[in-house]
Amino acid sequence: MPTPDIGQRIDLFEAYVARHPQLRLRVSCPSQEFSDLEMAQGVGRWFSCVRGLWESLDVGSQPDLALLMFQAPAVPRSVERYVLGLVPPVGPGDGDRSLRHALLSVDDDSDRHLSEKLLEHPDLLLRVRALVTRARERGQEVEPLSCYQASDRMDELADRLGLDCRETPTRTLDLGSKAGSRQLFRVAGLAHAPGTYTAAFGLPELARELADLTRSHGPGRWLLKINEGYGSGHGLAVVTVTEPTHATALAALRRLSPLTENISRAQFLAGLSANGAIIEQYLGTPPAGEKRSPSALLFIGPGPDGEPGVQLLGTHDQVLGEDLQYLGCRFPASAAYRDAVIAMSLTVAGHLARAGVRGHVGVDFLARRDSDGRWDLRAVELNLRQTGTTHPHRTVRALVPGTWHDDGRLTHRGTEVHYTGTDGLISPAYRGLSPAHVIRALDGRPDLAFDPIRARGVVPHFWTALEPFGKLGATVLGDSPDDCALLQYRFVELLDDLAARATGGRERQHAGTPSP
Known part of the structure; x- marks a missing residue:
């Protein structure tokens, strides 16, 4: 649930913003929207929304900015004071930065996305939407919702807040998938490793493609990349193919080894089935290079x-x-x-x-x-x-x-x-x-x-x-x-x-x- 002082923080923040019409308003929800399996990788990954405090530094470097940021779990006040004090005062109009900065914390340390937690609190979202509406009515600039990445859930959150998203529209996300990236590199004429350009969703199809690639480029190691939903190098597996035949390639795929230790073969195959995968030649370190x-x-x-x-x-x-x-x-x-x-x-x-x-x-x-x-x-x-x-x-x-x-x-x-x-x-x-x-x-x-x-x-x-x-x-x-x-x-x-x-x-x- 929202922390007890959240209503007071919103009231104080809005009162200050209303008295200073030159301020522009930014609302931030730095929720990483990766798959649950991706979020399970690494220590404390579900708390990664706290990395979004880089935007709090903007309150110091941009005196015309008022920032309202969601967090879960709560960020200690000592951290907020530390971050706001890192940038030296930029002039006499800098004022009390804490009045232009509101961390709205949900007291929830569960392993779920920040966006999920916020959507469970419609009253909080309505209150922030009203704040946004009144700022617009006063003629103040209201920026799009600042977020780590776009997603359907982030679109829903932005809609509840009466905002557009600052990151790319969800309709364009396919361009950033593994297949979409390779297609764009080919169109743009950028050098890239040999491999496939469309996602395949089953091992037999991948085996046919892998056999064709081995026939064209010779035996060796190949990377399987789950097409979307993963980051930081976690949705990868390596296979070695010795002969350009469907049977050899299929056998190699059945022995695939995920590169991330905490992702099992079964989990990787489930991700492949749900999101598809592309194949890319593994480019190793050159001898003496x-x-x-x-x-x-x-x-x-x-x-x-x-x-x-x-x-x-x-x-x-x-x-x-x-x-x-x-x-x-x-x-x-x-x-x-x-x-x-x-x-x-x-x-x-x-x-x-x-x-x-x-x-x-x-x-x-x-x-x-x-x-x-x-x-x-x-x-x-x-x-x-x-x-x-x-x-x-x-x-x-x-x-x-x-x-x-x-x-x-x-x-x-x-x-x-x-x-x-x-x-x-x-x-x-x-x-x-x-x-x-x-x-x-x-x-x-x-x-x-x-x-x-x-x-x-x-x-x-x-x-x-x-x-x-x-x-x-x-x-x-x-x-x-x-x-x-x-x-x-x-x-x-x-x-x-x-x-x-x-x-x-x-x-x-x-x-x-x-x-x-």
């Missing part, structure tokens, strides 16, 4: 002339595990292939814009360097939503008033800014640590805390997963990749020290408790 996973983040929105405009936000080198699972990112992508990543991404984004796609777009690539030093770049897939790189990137855009260059770099006061992002600072020892405890410790470490003058330091996130799961994320800003790595290492040392002290304190308290 290397393989990387760069990506580009873009935003498609209205341009100055009212037509859709494409904005390149940034490029990253993604950090992937051996199972191709997304672990984090480094900004910017390597200069060795960054220009090609930008050019290919802008090309495909232009096609997407003409097809009606809007909002955040991620374009993933595979870069392989041969022993002769030359890089080969292939487009891999599209994500028509916010991605793993969106949170750290939007965090840095809000925190650093620097210059974003066309070549994908960021400079601040003449110095190039680098950053890394991760959701993976996880340890059982961190369970029980409170966000307030970490914030106090970080405030006492000027060598680690974010310094807006130097554009350097650690900005934690994923706060609600800390106490129950021992999980925290961080965006780390530095003046070089090595500087970022050093800051992250020292932040983990700080967390380890806090956990050791907390454990020692609990043990001492337990030791001093009289026996019953």
Whole structure:
């Protein structure tokens, strides 16, 4: 149910917005809308809506913004104060940011999507809809519903609130499926791995396609990718085919091995049957070479002339595990292939814009360097939503008033800014640590805390997963990749020290408790 003070927060927020007609209103529901099996992967994944607090930073960097954001479970007030205080005051009209910022929390930590939880509270949604209506009647700008990704459920939520969605219309989501991505790469003329272009829903059909591909490209390893409903590299399986026959391919498919350890063969096949799958050649690391996973983040929105405009936000080198699972990112992508990543991404984004796609777009690539030093770049897939790189990137855009260059770099006061992002600072020892405890410790470490003058330091996130799961994320800003790595290492040392002290304190308290 909604937290007890939610009505008062709405009243105070609306009263302030009504007194300041220059403010524009944004409502945010950062619900990840993946399949339930996808959401079950990773630690504390169902709490991932808390990553949406990057938008709270916008309240600091954009003095004309009033933000109302839904969360479940509740975000501690200590975190809200910390986030709102990260951006220095931008002028005398900045005022009290907490009055332009309302976190509307539902007291529900169940394993369900935030959107599902909100739709169970029609009175809350009606109240927010009334707030939106009155803002429009006053002539204030009301932005579309900000969300992590579009879905039928998100469309229903937006309709209940009287809003459109900021991310791409659901009718365009097929363009971001695995099959849709490959079709668009082919149309746009982007280099990509051999494979299929339409989703197949059964092993016999996939076996025929796999046999044909083996006949054309030779024996080897192939990836099966579930067409939709999965992210972060979880809907993948690998098969090895030695002969270009239907029987050999079918036997290989029946032995397929999901790359994600927590997804069984039976679960993968169920996902395949429900959502279809495509086949793509597995491109390994060349002998005496290397393989990387760069990506580009873009935003498609209205341009100055009212037509859709494409904005390149940034490029990253993604950090992937051996199972191709997304672990984090480094900004910017390597200069060795960054220009090609930008050019290919802008090309495909232009096609997407003409097809009606809007909002955040991620374009993933595979870069392989041969022993002769030359890089080969292939487009891999599209994500028509916010991605793993969106949170750290939007965090840095809000925190650093620097210059974003066309070549994908960021400079601040003449110095190039680098950053890394991760959701993976996880340890059982961190369970029980409170966000307030970490914030106090970080405030006492000027060598680690974010310094807006130097554009350097650690900005934690994923706060609600800390106490129950021992999980925290961080965006780390530095003046070089090595500087970022050093800051992250020292932040983990700080967390380890806090956990050791907390454990020692609990043990001492337990030791001093009289026996019953």
